[in-house]
Amino acid sequence: MSETKFEDFHLSDEIRRSLQVLKYEAPTEVQHKVIPLALENQDLVVKSQTGSGKTASFGIPICELMEWEERLPQALILTPTRELAVQVREDMTNIGRFKRIKAMAVYGKEPFTKQKEELKQKTHIVVGTPGRVIDHIERETLVLDKIKFLIIDEADEMLNMGFIDEVEAIINQLPLSRITMVFSATLPKDVENLCHKYMKNPINVEIEANGITTDTIEHCLIEVKEDEKIPLLKDVTVVENPDSCLIFCRTKEHVDTVYAELEEANYSCERLHGGLEQQDRFAVMDGFKMGNFRYLVATDVAARGIDIDNVTLVINYDVPMEKESYVHRTGRTGRAGNEGKAITFATPYEGKFVKAIERYIGFEIPIVDAPKPHEVAGNQAAFDEKISGRRVVRNNKTARINQDIMKLYFNGGKKKKLRAVDFVGTIAKIPGVSTEDIGIITIQDQMSYVDILNGKGSLVLQAMENTTIKGKKLKVSKALK
Numbered sequence: 001m002s003e004t005k006f007e008d009f010h011l012s013d014e015i016r017r018s019l020q021v022l023k024y025e026a027p028t029e030v031q032h033k034v035i036p037l038a039l040e041n042q043d044l045v046v047k048s049q050t051g052s053g054k055t056a057s058f059g060i061p062i063c064e065l066m067e068w069e070e071r072l073p074q075a076l077i078l079t080p081t082r083e084l085a086v087q088v089r090e091d092m093t094n095i096g097r098f099k100r101i102k103a104m105a106v107y108g109k110e111p112f113t114k115q116k117e118e119l120k121q122k123t124h125i126v127v128g129t130p131g132r133v134i135d136h137i138e139r140e141t142l143v144l145d146k147i148k149f150l151i152i153d154e155a156d157e158m159l160n161m162g163f164i165d166e167v168e169a170i171i172n173q174l175p176l177s178r179i180t181m182v183f184s185a186t187l188p189k190d191v192e193n194l195c196h197k198y199m200k201n202p203i204n205v206e207i208e209a210n211g212i213t214t215d216t217i218e219h220c221l222i223e224v225k226e227d228e229k230i231p232l233l234k235d236v237t238v239v240e241n242p243d244s245c246l247i248f249c250r251t252k253e254h255v256d257t258v259y260a261e262l263e264e265a266n267y268s269c270e271r272l273h274g275g276l277e278q279q280d281r282f283a284v285m286d287g288f289k290m291g292n293f294r295y296l297v298a299t300d301v302a303a304r305g306i307d308i309d310n311v312t313l314v315i316n317y318d319v320p321m322e323k324e325s326y327v328h329r330t331g332r333t334g335r336a337g338n339e340g341k342a343i344t345f346a347t348p349y350e351g352k353f354v355k356a357i358e359r360y361i362g363f364e365i366p367i368v369d370a371p372k373p374h375e376v377a378g379n380q381a382a383f384d385e386k387i388s389g390r391r392v393v394r395n396n397k398t399a400r401i402n403q404d405i406m407k408l409y410f411n412g413g414k415k416k417k418l419r420a421v422d423f424v425g426t427i428a429k430i431p432g433v434s435t436e437d438i439g440i441i442t443i444q445d446q447m448s449y450v451d452i453l454n455g456k457g458s459l460v461l462q463a464m465e466n467t468t469i470k471g472k473k474l475k476v477s478k479a480l481k
Contacts, residue, residue, distance in 0.1 A: 004032045006060075009039065014098035015064050022094055022397050028053035030207045034181075035061055043202040044181040045195050049327060052207055054183050055091045058151050063096035065148070066124045073119075073142070075149040076174070077127040078167060080157040082107040082278060083285060083301065088153065089127045094401045098453065100440050101125065106132045106142070109278040116141045121442055122420075130158070130166035137173055147174050155184040155191045156324070164190060171198050186324060217330055217340045221354065221365045224345050229317060230261050232370055236343060237267075237295070238383040239371040242313035244288070247297045248329045250318035258317060259297045268387060269295035290399075294387070300325050316344040319353045323360035405439060406457020407479035408464070410448045412472060418443060422470045423450050430463040432456070449479055 004027050006019050027035065030048045037044055038061035048054045062075050077092075079085045085105040092103035106115045106128035112135065119126075119141050126133075126142065136142035150171065152158065158167055171180075180199045184191055195202055224232050237245065249255045252273035259271040270284045270293050281301075288296050300320065311333045320326050326344075333340025344365065346354050358364050412418055420441040427450070428435045437460075439451030452460045457478070464476045 009035050009060075011060065011064055012099065015060060015095065018095055018097045018099075018401060019060070021401050023400070024056065028057075030054050030205070031057040031060070033205050033207070034058065037203055037205070038062070038179075038181065039064065041065075041179050043179060043199040044205060045187070045192075045199070045202045046181065046183045046205045046207070047185070047187050048183060048205075048207040049185050049331060055088055055153075056095065058153075058181055058183065059088075059091050059095045062125065062149055062151070063092065063099060063101050066096065066099070066101055068100060068124070070124070070146055071122040072146040073123050073126045073144070074146050075125040075151065076133070076144070076147050076170075077125065077151040077153060078130055078133065078158070078170065079127060079153045080129065080161050080163060081301065082109065082129055083281065084154065085127045085129055086282065086285075089125075090398055092125050092127065094397055096124070097401055097405075097439065100438075100451075102440055102442075103127060106136055107278075108132050112139075112141075117444070121444075130163045130170060133170055134166055137170065144174055147178055150174055150178050150180045152180070152182045152194075155182050155194070156186045156188055159188060159190050160322075160324075164194070167194070168198075185327065217333055217342050219330065219342050219344075219363075219365045220368045221344045221346055222368060222370050224347060224370065226347050229345055230258070232345060233258065233262075233315065233317060234265065235371045235376045236315065238376050239379050240313050240341070240343075241379060241383045241386055242341075243294070244291075244311050245295050245313040245315065246311055246329075246332050247295060247315045247317050248320070249297065249299060250321065252299055254318060255297050255299055262295060262297065266387065267295050268293040269297060272296060272298040272301065274299065274301050300329065312340060314340070314342045316342070319344060319346050319350040320357070321353060323353075323357045326357045327361065404453060404455040406452045406461070408450045408452060408457065408461060409477050409479040410450065410464075410469070411446070411475040412469070413444045413446050413448045415445050416470075416472055418448060418470060418472070423448065426467060426469045427452075427460055427464070430460060430467075432459060433463075 006016060006024060006027060030046065030052045034044060034046055034057035038058060046054065066074055077088055079088055085107045089103045089105035092101065096103065101124045102122060103125035104118050104123050106126060108129060108131055115136070119136065133142065137144065152167065158164065182191065182195055222232065233247070247258060249258060252275045255271050255273045259269060262269045270287060272281055272284050287293060314330050314333045316329060320329060330342035333342060354365065420443060423441055424435060424438055427433060427438055433456055437452060437454050437456045439453045442449045461476060461478065
């Protein structure tokens with residue numbers, strides 16, 4: 001199986017090129033099994049744990065099969081959380097970048113009108129949470145006539161969060177001729193029933209990834225009294241001295257307490273929980289990806305939707321109540337073949353939760369001693385040195401694919417009767433520039449945005465300052481967003 005390469009899937013040059021830039025070297029097991037079936041338009045039920053590369057397993061074939069000319073959405077991807085919707089949208093945009101695939105995310109707590117305007121543009125893929133997708137369907141701002149693919153991602157979580165009725169309501173609005181793919185870390189009865197009811201002879205794909213957690217993660221447990229957790233946390237972080245660390249708490253109150261303690265001790269940290277404004281949550285997520293801080297204290301809201309390849313340490317400050325949460329939390333480390341470590345703090349009262357987790361993951365989590373004072377003292381200098389330095393992010397996929405792209409702003413759009421072909425026709429005539437160098441074009445009423453690829457942005461910007469489009473002289477500048 002390890003012999004498979006992405007070339008074996010006979011993908012278009014544009015998709016292969018983005019996979020190269022994104023450093024997707026060899027397909028993971030789920031990609032190896034799912035991509036060929038998805039390219040043949042098969043209905044699929046895929047049981048695969050978080051961190052196994054499943055987003056690309058549906059993202060690659062969907063981007064491959066999109067018809068660029070079609071204005072209406074051709075794929076609908078449902079996710080349980082806003083964070084995951086944004087993450088999946090980003091992955092789709094990255095994979096489809098050179099094919100100029102436009103993906104957008106719709107979710108609550110963001111202005112409806114902003115999304116409505118974006119849906120008026122040519123959009124190939126819509127990623128969304130069930131509630132907001134239904135809003136758009138009911139208000140007729142999301143047209144489903146051309147949907148060829150429905151992806152239900154994290155189906156088990158969708159059920160846990162009580163979205164089953166919304167998901168069914170959405171399915172009932174979709175064309176019958178569509179392809180449906182369901183991805184889930186576990187397959188509860190309700191998910192199976194949903195699949196039987198709405199899918200055509202689905203093929204079951206099950207990825208047994210070395211038990212339920214990946215073998216690139218080292219798990220351990222430290223027994224502690226509740227009021228000794230903060231000093232223990234500080235000792236553990238000094239001894240482990242991680243490059244980046246996620247600290248999971250059960251409640252937002254605990255997150256706030258832990259964050260305040262670390263902040264006071266000059267840790268480079270941020271916090272994330274459901275009580276924060278949505279835009280603040282996204283800003284924190286982005287900051288963590290960019291390496292602006294080293295420690296993120298979070299509730300389970302962050303266990304899904306954080307796709308960062310080099311989280312080196314996960315600390316369960318509180319034992320999760322749900323055994324599945326343990327897998328999702330610890331699955332944030334040891335990703336993409338990297339080594340990772342997961343340390344759980346357990347109080348005497350949490351034994352039954354720990355036992356349930358161990359039964360679920362199929363092994364006992366080894367108990368280790370808390371760090372000794374001399375170990376802490378011996379590591380303090382190295383810890384102090386690292387905590388004051390900025391974290392180096394080696395693998396931010398989006399930054400990598402965007403580094404040769406410049407987004408240009410033009411002060412004219414639909415009101416001036418401008419269309420995408422007008423921009424393509426004009427820009428492709430610039431010496432040294434071809435249609436291959438033009439990416440996603442977004443035309444709004446009063447303005448337009450054009451992505452220029454392959455490092456040709458400055459060349460196009462300079463040339464367009466003295467060039468008309470459809471006889472109109474437009475102001476052009478580097479876009480701020």
